[in-house]
Amino acid sequence: MALQALKNINRTAAANNEQPQGFPAMLEQFKGEIARALPKHINPDRMARIALTAFRMTPKLGECDPRSVFAAVIQSSQLGLEVGLMGEAHLVPFGNQCQLIPGYTGLMKLARQSGLVQDIYAHEVRMNDTFALKLGMERSLEHEPLTAPGGFPASDEERGEVVGFYAVGVLKDGSRTFVAMGRKEVESIRDGSRGYQAARKYKKESVWDTDFVAMGLKTVIRRICKFLPKSPELATALAMDEKAHAGQGQNLNLNDVIDGSYAPVDVAEGAEEIKDKPPAKAESQPQSAKAVSKLEKLDKVVAALKSASTVEALDEIYIRAEVDLEDAELDVALREYRKCKDAITEQGSLV
Template structure:
């Protein structure tokens, strides 16, 4: 019943029930109880509502967006396990009359750690007066010694000089490491290919690349690193949402899909803007039938034995940690519609496990 109550938002007459000047706060207040019952067990609904309202009020232009799109972005963020606003894990950003959900680099790092296979992940900028050594080949290595001041403490950014590059490092549970290093020119090339940045320049507006270049550079390095990491469904979705936004495209956060856990953004290469994978959203009839069908039957149309085996293995998981491990090992062998089907089944099974905790 909670899910259906939330879906009824789409049927509401926004001009009557949710006027745009106060529509989003009104929706949050009206559906607070349903939100609490629909969210994953580890999400505190009161805290989510409070943080979402703060983020909404800090960006006045969100009041010009369809309140249902803001609501969908907040629910999607909560399902990913990210908090919008001041913590920088995710941001609510106006895109015409729609709200988009933009993961921050701290949010991407959080999701990478939560995959269960990444023990730590971090990124740093390198400045011209730092000591930086990069070694590739059979024995890879990376050393970074920031310029220090009195007492051996890090010098100021002004003393360290201009930013010349970025790197990101991931430490796996077995202690092994992987990293990426990117020059400033390489990061700026990716920035210049971003349609969002191009639009800001065309209309002579300041973009986040102008106001916070270092944070965007760190995020670019983290995104590059994530290509080489095992990805949970949450991390994969966050990366896709971010890439879509960077290329100036609509995320199409449909409220019903978000509530059902079937939302899947178009997958875009953030460096080239090339569409790598179109979202294969089920029709309403197919989605309804899927709810009543066993997992193996839902997967049968793909005729993919690997998918069926992976879903069966996920069905046997008794904990979220075990479920995550099965998913991460399976997702590297699937792609396209099969990968989306795996992700949907993961979310369904995860919700079932959550309900038993």
């Protein structure tokens, strides 16, 4: 349940025509309320310490609106990810706003915790490794890293330059799937990143320069996650990461984050695009029919979510919805899923 004390952060600052207090002071002031807003398995004291450490490690965050930092920290906890040194998620300045960017270890954690994926892992392939990839009717992937005397892995220097990356997903039934990307393909994705482009423009180092292997691993993890069954938490993390990669705002609204109804895409904005976007002259009828079809599918999904009586049924409906919905419509479904889940959980606690 949303806590009014936290929601009043925005309202009080506006009413008093004041800048909100700094993030460390805000974290201390609302520690008790944070504890009640977090999922039960999250330790609020540990979360606060980790968040404060992450904040101090990035001085530029001090120039961000502290409410956005606060929202990013709460959202990270809602997803079940720790910000900072563990690499599960990172607080990153974006103008005067803070963004929450999941790391590849965070994406793997969410995939495993969904209960739909038994395991997920990724590795880089180097020049002197043995690597064999076979696609078609019978797919296979084999990777043998170069070994040193005694059979232990050789050093990165001995193995040579990185030539590619791959990720493997093991589903609940034991079946496996994988993706493999050569270095040039990964670098092409890097070059399309707004953060990397900005770093090149202003002649600064980016995370791609300092941690190329980690970013390559994240790239293949993101790619394979698109083909795996996703929990709402993983879907949200991927959408937030995609927004950051494209250099767009994440729409981190403190009230929505506290409610647990946050979605990376502004739903109202997405609905307006469907309603107001003028159709192309040559394709006006097909585009209009497509928009109506999307809204009809969304209405059916929302109705099904509202009629579900158990969390298991909700999960099943949402997973199926991922096949038929995309972008703004899927975000609407995600918000409705969370509201229905909260209602079922609260009703169960009263019984």
